[in-house]
Every structure is written in structure tokens, then in C-alpha cells.
Amino acid sequence: MAENPHWLLLIHQLPPKPDYFRVKIRRRLHRIGAVALKSTVYLLPHTEQAMEDFQWVLREIAEGGGDASICEATFVGGLNRDQIVTLFHTARNADYQQLVEETQTLMEVYPVPDHEPMKEEQRMQLLHDVRRLKRRFDDTAALDFFNASGREAAEDLLAKLEARTQAHQPPEIGPTPLSLSTLQGRVWVTRKGIHIDRMASAWLIRRFIDTEATFRFVSPRTYQHQAAELRFDMFDAEFTHEGEHCTFEVLLERTGLHDPALRAIAEIVHDIDVKDDKFQREEAVGIDRLIAGLAMTHKADEDRLARGAAIFDDLYAYFQRKQR
Template sequence: MDMIDDARPAEQRWLLLIHQLPTKPAYFRVKIWRRLQGIGAVAVKNTVYALPANAETQEDFEWLLKEIVEGGGEAMVCEARLVDGLSDGQVRSLFDAARDEDYEALIKEARALSAKLVATTAQDESAELSGQVRRLRKRLMEIAAIDFFGATGRLSAESLIAGLEARIAEDKDMTEEQPQAVTNLVGRVWVTRQGVHVDRIACAWLIRRFIDPDAVIRFVPGKGYVPKAGELRFDMFEGEITHEGDRCSFEVLLGRAGLIDPALQPIAEIVHDIDLKDGKFGREEATGIGHLIAGVAMANKDDEQRIAQGSPIFDNLYQYFRTKRG
């Protein structure tokens, strides 16, 4: 009798974005292409882009799908396993090749900047080079966030940039102000999508820490939910408080609530960089906090538990930035 081999590796699941864009305006096509690059998707066919399947990548594709449809295009997202044609290994190699190309470009810039640092003695020029090193670190974080399978070029890029940083002293000061009291959002029932991750966990923390300590938060399906009277939807399609332009829901909620505490701003930047993966703020803390939140999500299926486990992370961040003043 033939025995079934149970030792076979688990199949890789993929998310596929299949889309069609309008021919005009041209800038919209460029915008969507840049967004695809920013979330790390690779083309497996002309209008078919892939990402490894998980909660974060699904959310990335869902937001992009919404953007495409609002711009007059057509799109759908599906989960798939590869049966014939491309193998899982071949698709992984597409991701690795794309990231290694990014790392190689970064390595060239780092080497050129290293030569400039050795040659310069002027204080003004050193300050300018310091800014360029921070830009390289920001770019490395952007690439690492979408390096799903561990491309080989990361170690070399990390080593070079760490060496540059070791030669540069940075001094950054921020003024501290007291947070404004918030009363206009008290007593509302807050509603968000099930399967909370960084943006929604951060929003829930902000609501209960600064807006309404007794706030009720409900978790509902992401699609088809009809809000009841008195409810506020956050980080949901067509929600009252959700992504606006290139701002994540946490940033929008900060503005809507009128919170001006300077210690909350770097937290907003960290949440933005983790959630949108565009490296807009280049917060060096984003990678570590992103891993912590991902661990919380993996260990807890219940949304209230995710918020309960994730909130102390933001409590500690808040205290850190109040103490650090920047």
C-alpha cells in the first residue's frame, strides 16, 4: 500500500489583485503603480499583482482596490494557490529579485555617502550629510517592511548604514505641551472591522486613553455593516473616521479629536509608517513596534484581547516620548 507523504511543505497562499485602470488621467496610472511598489506587490501577469496572503497584505490590497474603483477603474482581490505555470518558489524569487534590486541601489548610495563623510570636515556639510544618512535609514525601513522572504541584500545594506550612523551624532529637540481635554466624542459607540491590527489597535487605545475611558468598541464585518444611531465607524470603508488622503485613521482621529499633545505626534508617525508602509516619516521605531503588534495579533484571535495586549505598547511609547521630548 502506498503511503501519503505528510511531510510535504505547506502550500503558500497568495493574494492576487486583478485590475484594469482607465486610460486617463495618466497620473492616476502612475499613482497606482507607485502604490503597488510601495506595498511590495510584484507583477505575475500584466494586470495581475501578487502578495503573500496574510491579514496585513489583504488590508493593503483592499485599500488599493478602493482607490482604483474610486478612480474609475475595475479591480478584484482573490486568494489563490498556484497549481501550474508559476511555482511558489518562482514567485518568491520575483519578490527577492525586486528587493535585492532595491537594496543594491541603497548600497551604492551608502558607499558614495561614506566617501563624502570621510572627506568632509565642515560642520555645515556634516549636518547635511547627517540628513542624507537619515534618508537612507528611512529607505531601508521601507524596503525591509516589504521584504517578505528575506532577500540577501538586506544584511549588506544594514551594515553599511549602521556604520554611517555610528559616525554621526544627532540632536533633536521638541517642545512639550499639555493635551487638550476632549469631550465632544464622549458617550459614543465606536465600531470597527473585525481582525484589528496596528491602526485600529492604536485608535482604540487613543479613544479609551484620551477621549472616553468608558468607550464601548464593537467589532463587525468589514463589508455590508449598516451603522446604528449614535455609532461612529473608524478605520472602515465609508466610516466617519477613516483614512483620508495619505493619512491613516489614527492621524485622522487625532485631528478630529483636537488632540495636540506633542508626544502623540511621533506615535501617529509610527502607526502611519507601519500601516501604510510608505516610509513617509521614516520612524526608526516602526519596525520593532510593527513586529510587536504582529505578535499580539498572531497570539490573540479575539479583538478585545488584541486591544488589551496592544494598548500597553502605546502606553509605554507615550511615556517614552513625553520623557524624551521628541
């Protein structure tokens, strides 16, 4: 029996003129996430959405005086699957890198204020820029069919930029004074694709703050906040970056957890997440590699949390024993 086709090919021939039509079709193909095998052959994974996208492009080419065909394909020689996936990774990583560069530029334009809060007009402009970049990130992520490596760096940097819209404006949990008794049995929400700060914060919440915590990992683009939910390390969250502090540090401070072993872990998380070498923890490099490997191996956030919790349990035990 023949193998089911894994790919869709769009093979096209465009009229030599006008030039803008060629540019238009190239941009259209880029917007749907297609990669070029040849100058006239474009590729997408075989899905219903990809078929529909290619059909629209085919119609557009025909209306512009060109010719195109859509083929179902399985490669049996030449390119193998890993090489094809690398083409998609390269395309998406280029898009993520552009986002990283633009985000870094905005972080220089809107640094964390040292003493006075950010002016409201600055904050609103930053908020506008953050929303614009988040839309671009979501559009790119929707075309990231094979989880390109550049995604997490772009997402984490955007989260840090988002936090600056809240500079010197500590988020409120509600009219009830903050205490551990008000944080029991809650639903805790954060961005999916958890990495060091979100992973460590989720561990801290379940181990020391809310042992009955339920976690939701969401896409910020589609998430609708519910009044009973508590958000962490995401835009408009009750607990997120404040000034130069990562979410883990904020959780410790605002819940009154002053355990020296937790403070040591907070310093490691800070050095990995914020990347400013503030504490120069020698353990940071090793933990960073462990978390990176964990994230590469486990795509589901529940699996990442379970594996990460074991790491932080052992790290906590180490620092407790070291202090005796």
C-alpha cells in the same frame, strides 16, 4: 476509542471527455476552498458546510458521467496536520496575492490627488471596483479556514483603496460641531482583524477621546450601520484615511489632540501603515514586529486591543519622558 475524523476527502474519477467538464469540476472545487492531495483526491476540514459542498460536487460529477465518493478521514501516517494546513495556506495566500496585485494596480490608476478632489465619475468607478474587490476578498476569507498570512495585507490594502473614494471629502459626524464632549460614551466600530492603525486608533480613542468607549469589530460584508455608532478605519467611516494620512493621524487632527508624544506615535503608525517612510521613524521596524507577533499570537480582537494598549501606553510614557 478511534479519534474523531478531522477531514473530508472527495475521491473522484471523471470521464475523459468533454474537457470542459474537467475544468468545471476543478473550478467548482476551488470555489468551495478544497485543496488537492492528488489529481483525483480533494480535501476539506470536516464541517457540516464542507460535507454539503462536497455532496453537491459529488452529484454534479455523477450527473456528468463520473464517479465519486466522500470519506471521513484522520491521517495516521504520511501527511501530518501542519503539512495539510500549509496546503490550505498556500491556496488562500495565492488568492490574497491576486487581490493585492489588482488593488495595487488600481492604486496606481487612482492615486491620491495632490490638489484637486477626484472627479465624481472617477470616484464612482473606483467605488465600483472597490466593491468588486471586497466581494472577492469576503469570498476568499470565507474559505480561509486556517487564517492564512496573506489575509491582513490584502485587507489593509483594500482599506487604503477604499479611503481614496473619500479623497478630499472629509466625513461628517453630524450637525453638532466636532468636540470631545460629543464623543463620550459612544460605540466605535471598525473592521475585525485589527492591526497597527486600527489597534493604535482604538487605544487613542479609549485613552484620550472617549474613556467610556465601547468597541465593535465587524465584517464589512454583513455590518449594518446604526446612527449612534461611530466608525473608524473602514469604508464610509466618520474617521478613516484622508489623503495621505492614516486614521490615527486623522483622529488627532479632528479632535485637536496636539500632544507631541501622540504626534510621535502617529508618525510611527503612519510609517508602518502607509509604508511610504514619510517620517523615517527608527522605532517603526521594532513596533511593526511587535504588532505582527501580537496579531499572530492573538486572534480575538479584544485580546489584540488589550495587548496593543499596553504597548502604546508604554510608548506614550517613553515619548512623554523623552520630551522633558
